[in-house]
Amino acid sequence: MILGKAQFGVSTFFASSHSNDKCGANGLPLTPNSIKIVGRFQYLKTLNHPNVCKYLDCVRGKHERLMLVQEHYTNNLEIARKTGKYQREESLLRLGFEVLQGLTYLNRHGVTHRNLSYQNILFDSEDKVKLLDCGVYYMTDYGATVRFPIGKMTYMSPEVFSFGPVKIDDDTELSTLPSSSPKVDVWSLGCILLELVTGKQLWKDSSLQNIIKKVTTLAKNEDDAFNFFVQEIQCENEIKGLKESTLQLLRLCLTVNPKNRPAPCELLQHESFVQCNLKQEMPKNGYHMFSTVLRCRYLELPVLSDGDKDEVVDYLSERSMEEVYYLWKLAGGDLEAVLKKVGMIKAKPSVTILPILTLDSGDVLGEGRDQAELWDTRVVLLSLDQLRQRLSDMDGKAYYPLLENENSSRDAIPTSLSNADLANTANLPLVIKEKDIEHQFHRVILYERLIKGYPYKRNDILREARVDIPPLFRHLVWAAILDVKGDIQAEYESIDKETPTGTDRQIAVDIPRCHQYHELLASPTAHAKFKRVLKAWVVSHPQYVYWQGLDSLCAPFLALHFNDEALAYSCIKAFIPKYLYNFFLKDNSPVIQEYLAVFSHLIAFHDPELSNHMEGIGFIPDLYAIPWFLTMFAHVFPLHKVYHLWDTLLLGNSSFPLCVGVAILQQFHDRLLSFGFNECILLFSDMPEIDIQQCVKDSIQIFCRTPKSATYRQHARPVAKKADETPNASYYSRDYNDQASNELSMEPLSLDELKSEKGPRISAEDLLELGDYLGNGAQRSPTKTTTNVKPMLLVIDVRSPDEFRRGTMPGSINIPFQSAFSPEGDLVPCSAVATLKQNRGQVKVVVGSRGRNASNFANELVRLGYTRVCTLHKGIDVLRQTGILTVPPADL
Template sequence: MFPLKDAEMGAFTFFASALPHDVCGSNGLPLTPNSIKILGRFQILKTITHPRLCQYGHVKLAKFGLYHMTAYGDDVDFPIGYPSYLAPEVIAQGIFKTSDHVPSEKPLPSGPKSDVWSLGIILFELCVGRKLFQSLDISERLKFLLTLDCVDDTIIVLAEEHGCLDIIKELPETVINLLKKCLTFHPSKRPTPDELMQDNVFSEVLPLYTPFIKPASLFSSSLRCADLTLPEDISQLCKDINNDYLAERSIEEVYYLWCLAGGDLEKELVNKEIIRSKPPICTLPNFLFEDGESFGQGRDRSSLLDDTTVTLSLCQLRNRLKDVGGEAFYPLLEDDQSNLPHSNSNNELSAAATLPLIIRERDTEYQLNRIILFDRLLKAYPYKKNQIWKEARVDIPPLMRGLTWAALLGVEGAIHAKYDAIDKDTPIPTDRQIEVDIPRCHQYDELLSSPEGHAKFRRVLKAWVVSHPDLVYWQGLDSLCAPFLYLNFNNEALAYACMSAFIPKYLYNFFLKDNSHVIQEYLTVFSQMIAFHDPELSNHLNEIGFIPDVNVFPLHKIFHLWDTLLLGNSSFPFCIGVAILQQLRDRLLANGFNECILLFSDLPEIDIERCVRESINLFCWTPKSATYRQHAQPPKPTSDSSGVRSSTPYFPTECPDPPKTDLVSFHFSGFFFFHCLLILCSYCHGHFRQSNNRNLLKGHLLGALKQFCPVQWLLDSWFVRLGYPLQYSGLKNSVVCIVLGVAKSQI
C-alpha cells in the first residue's frame, strides 16, 4: 500500500437494508445480515492500489465499488449512482430487489458500458465548465435522459439545453467525436473502455504516461529489485528528507496506529451526525391493525445514503509519537541494537517488551517499532529469515501476523501461479462435506461468516484436496484453514500455501484415508506426556477412562497460541495440550467421566498467555525422545555452515519404533538416558541449558541417591519398594530418573 504522504484520512458510511427476523435460509440457518455480505465484498477494494486512483497526492477516483459491494444495490434501500450521471438503460431498468423477483426475472447488472456514459457526462461538463441538469428536479432529469433516444445528436441537444452550443462548436473535432462515442444512447452501439482507449484523442496523451507495472509481491518468483533505480545524485535524497516520518508509512499502518492511539471511527461518525440513533419508543407507530399493518410511523431516513466524508484527525496520534526519533522509522537490520525502540524514553520502551502481551499489543509506540522492524525484515525475506525467527520469539505485531506466519512456515516461490493452476471448479465428492462444514466454522466472525468468506473457504479447501490426491478431507480441516484465511483474506494463494506448509510439519499423515494408526500413536504420546509431567492427573484420567481430545479456540486466542506454535517443532502441540490441562487440573481431578465430557464440550476460559509460557517450559523439560513418533514427518535436509546440505533430525536416528497401539498399556514414555540426563543437570543448576558434552555420562550427578537393589526387586514391585527410601514427598513435581548399575545390584 502507498504511503500516506501529505494526505488525510477520511471515512463515510451507509446502512444496509434490514432482513426479516422470522425467515431462514435454505440450510435452515438464520439469514446472513446484508451488512455482513457488504463487508465481505468490500475486502477486494483494499487490493486496488493503482497509482492513478490517487496520483501525486490528488485523489482521482474515490468511493468506488459501492455498486459491487451492495450486490448491485440489492442490499441497501437507496439507488446506486447520481441521477445526472446515470446511463439511460440504468434508469429504464429501475430499482429491483431479489425478494421481489424470482431469479429468472432478475435484471442483468450494469456493466462497463454504463460507466462509459457517465464518463461522457463528466467530460461534457469539463468541456463546457458547468454542471448539467442543475435547474431540473430529479424526476425531470430522469425523464430528459430517457427522451434522448428520440434525438439525432445527443451532444447538440445537451448543449442547447444548457446554453453552451458556442463552446461545443469551438472544441476540436477529436474531442467532439469522443463525446459522441461516450454518449451513444444504445449500449449495444456504445464502445467499451478498451475500445475507447484506441480513440485518436489519446494517441498523443498515452506516451506521456509511464505504464503501470504492478510491483512484485513478497512471495513470488519474480525479482523484486528488478526495477530498483537510484538517482544519480545521492546527495539529493538527503535534501528531500521530510521530518514527518509518519507520512512515509502506509495508510494501513497509520490507520492501525490511529486506532491504538484512541481513534474511534464510529464515534467520529456519530459526532458529525452521520450515524444517528433514535430512542426505541420514538420508532413505534401511532396506530396498529390486527394484521400487523401500522400507520403514523415516520419514514426512517437514516437508511438513505449520505456520502459526506468525515476527516479523521491525526493530531492525537502525532502527539503520541512526538518523542519517537527518526531512527525508529529506519532501523538498521545489521545492527544488533536496531531492534530496540528509539525515543527519549528508551528505558520505558525496552521495559515494555517484558509487559504482558495484551498490553504490548495496545501500546502505540511499541507497536510502531515492531511494525516497522517486521516490515523491513519481511521485505528482506528470505535473506533475513533467521532474524524474523528471532524477533518472532519476542512477539508478532498483529498487523504483520499473516506475512510473518508465512515466513515462519518457509513459504517461498510462485505461490499465485501454483494456486491459479489448481482446478477449483470441477465438482468432486468432497464438495458436499465442505458445504456442510463451512457454515459451522467460526461463524461469529464477520469476515468468515460472509458469503464472500464462504466462497474463499470453499476454494482454498478444495484446492488443498485436489492438490493432495494421496490425502482426504477430514472434518476439522476447515477449522485449520480458518486462521490462515482470516489473516490472508485477500490473498487466497498465500492462505493455501500456509496451510499446505503447516499440515506436513504438524499433522503429517493425519489426513490419510486410513489415519487410525496415526491418531492412535498421537494420542498415545500425548497420554505419556501427561503421565510424565503430571502422574496424578494421568492416573485419574486413566481411572475414569477419559482421553482429552480436540477442541477449537476462538480466533483471537488461536493467534497468540500459534505465534508460539509455529516457532516449535511437531512435538510442541503436546506441550500446549498439557499446559491447557494444567489450567483445568483441579476441575478434572474433582470430577468423573461425564463431568469431564461436559467440561470439554463447553471449555472454560483459558489464559492463553499463561498457556504459552507453560508450554515453553514443558518443551524445555521434556526429553526429545519422549515425544518421538514413528509417523512424524521425516527430517528435511538443512544447510550447515559450509553450505553443504545435511540431514539434522530433531530426534536421534537410533530412536526405536515401539508398537504404540495400546493406550492402556503404555502409560509411561520411553526416552534415552542422555536426554533425561541433560534435563536433570538443568534442574540441578536451576536453569535450562542444552549441551552435547558426552562427559555428562560419567561421574556423579548432583542430588542423586545411591541405593542397594537386590535383583528380585526388579522382578517384583521394585518401584514400590524403591519409593520409600527416595522420600517421594520431597520429590513431588520433580523428574526422578532410575539408573541401573552395570552389576545390576545398584540403583
C-alpha cells in the first residue's frame, strides 16, 4: 500500500504488569504483557484494505509502555458530523457501507474492532472511510493484557457488559473468557448511525453506572433497543423521513440478542445498500513472490495526461508505507522524542513512584498508577519534513533505477547495479551502512524492483547481495538466495502440525530457551509459531529426527518471516540440505566426525601454530565446534550478528561455514595460544564478543585461499550445477562436491585416515588448476625472476632422488622423506629446503608414491609451523595419464 496522501500517527498505552514473584506452570517467570502484545501485533501488519488504516510498527518502551504507529488522516467523523452531512440518508448509508466493508475484512482475518467511535472513523483524501485502532482489542488478547476496557462505553453492546472484565490464567497465560464476536461492532455502528441521522447524542447526561444498568436491563428483557433509544433521545421527528429499509437497517444493528443480530458480512447484503447502488470493493492483495497467482492480475499502468508532464511529482508518496516509515526512522525519527515533545511521556521524580509497602504475596500498596497511563486516545502525527529534506537532493531517476546495463551479460563479471550511488559508502562498515539513509534509500529502491522480478531476477539479487542486503528486505532476499519457489502456502498447510508426536516434549522444552532476549521470539505467539514450524519440518522429513539445535536454526527465519510461517518453513527446508546434509539423521556421528576432521585440517592449513597448541592441550573441535556447525552459529551468536553472518553464508557453499569457524578461531588466536585447556573451555562456554564483520571478511579470504578439494566431504550433499546459473553469480559459492568425479578427483577417505593426517588432501585436478600448467607441460618456475607473478603453489616431491629424476611435476623441488629430518626433528638444510622457506606463503603440495611418506612429511611440516600444507590425493601416479610429468634438469 503506497503512502499517497496518508500520514503516520503514533499513540501510546501501557500493558498491565505482573506481580514480581509470579511464575508460569513451567516454573519460568511470566512473559511481560508488553511482549505478548508485540507478538500478537505482528499479524496486524499483514492487514491491507482500502477501509482499514494500516499498522506499521509496535515499539516497546520502558515500564510496559507500547507505542503504535499506523496510517492516519486528520479528517474524522467527529469533524465531519458537525457539517450535518450525515443527516442526509444517502451519505449515511455510504458511510455505514464503507465501515461494514472494513469490519467484514477484519472479521475474515479473525479480528474484531470493538472500538468504534467518531474519532476512530477517519476519511482519506478521497473521502473514503478508514478505520483506526482496529487491532487494539486483538493485540491485547481481547483486553486481558491491559487494565482498561477496550471500546467506548456508550457504544458497547449488552453482551459485552454481561461478560464482565477479562482475566488471565497465570498458568497458561491465556485469557479465561471468549472474545467478543464481530456482532458487537454492528451494535456500535447502529448507535453511531442513529446519532448521526438524528443529530442527537445517546446517553448524553447519563453516568456510567446508569448506562450499564439500562443496557443490562435491555439485555435481560430483550426489549426493542431501537424504540428505546428513539424514546430516550426523543428523535421521532428526525427519523420520520427515513426510508423503511434504512429504519430496518438501524433496527437490525440495534438488536439486543446477539444471536438475532446480523454480522457485518451479512449486513452488507442489506437492501438499503442495494437501493443506493453500493457495491463491495474487493481488496487487492498485490504481488506475492511465492504464489501461483499471476503477478499481472492487479497490474495498473499509470496514465499521464498532457497537463501532468510539467507537474512536480512527489516521488516519496508513491513508495510503500513500509519503505517510507523505514526511511523515516533512518532520518532521525524517534517515537519517544515525539511523544515527549507533546507531553504524552512525562518523567516523574523517582521518589514519587516508589511503593509504600510490598506484601509477602508480591502485591504493592502505595502510589497508584497515573490515570494517564491507562488509555490515551490522542494520536500524534509524525512529521515527514526531515525525511523529505534528507532526500531533497535525490533526482527523480533515483526512484526508478535501471535493472539492465552493459555488465548484464551472462559472461560479464557481476557488479552492483547501483555502483554510482554507493560510491561514498561502499567501504563503510555494514553497521554504518545500515544506518545511512542515502545508502539505504538506493538499496531499498533497487531491491524492491528486483524482488518484484523474482525468480527472473534471481541472479541480479545474488549479485547485489554480495554488496549488502538492506534489513527491510532481508527476509525476501534470503528466500530468493535459497531459491524458494512454488505454492509454499499450500505445501505448508498440507502438513499435519497438530497430531502429537514423540518430539513434542523436547520442542516444548527447547523453545522457551531459544533467543528469549528477542522481543518477538519471547512472545507466546512466537512460541506457538516455533512449534508449528518445527513440527512441520520433522513430520515432512521422516528420515530425520529432532536434534537440539534445530530450534536455533529456525529462530532467524522465524524472526524474519514472523507473519509467514510457510515461508519460514520453506527457507529451513532449503537451508538444511545445503549446509547440514544428513546432520539430523538418528545416527549422525559419521557425518559430524567427518565435518570436524575437515575443520581440523583447515585450522592446520591456515594456522598451524594454533592447531599444534590446541592439539597439544587436548582442546579438540569436538569440545566446542559441534554447536557452531549444528546450528550454523545461530546458537552462539545473537540474532543481529547471525543476520550479518548469514547474509554472506547463504551466498557460500556447504564448506563456507568451515571457513567461518577458522575465522572465529583466528580472532582469538593470541588468547588461545596463552590459554590452557580449562581456560579454553571457559572461553567458548559462552561465546565472547566477536567482530562479526571482520569474521565475515576473514571467512571469504580463507575460502578463496583454500583449494576446493581441501574441503571435500563424502557426506556432503552432491549438487549438480544448474545450466541457467550465471558463472559468477557468487564468487565463493563454488563447491568441489558440485563437480563430476573422474580419476583426478577426490575420493572418500575413512575417518581413521582423516584423523591421522593433520592437513588436508587436494585432488590432482586442483593441483593442475592452481599450478597454472600450460598446454605444453611447462609451468612458471618458482625461481624465475623475469616476472613479478609467483605461482600459486609449490610442489614438494618427497620420493627418493632416483624416482624423482624419472619424472616429476614441472617446477617441483625434491626433499626425500627418508633424509629430510634431523634427529632433533628439524629439516636438514639443503637448496630445496631453502626454496621451501622462501615460499612460505604459497600452497605447499606434498607429492609422493602410494604409502604414508607424503602424509607423514606433511604432518611434520605442520608441526614445524608451515602454513598451507596439503597432500596430493593418490600420489604422483595419478598424474601419469595427464602427460604433465617431466624429467627435471640434471642440476636439481
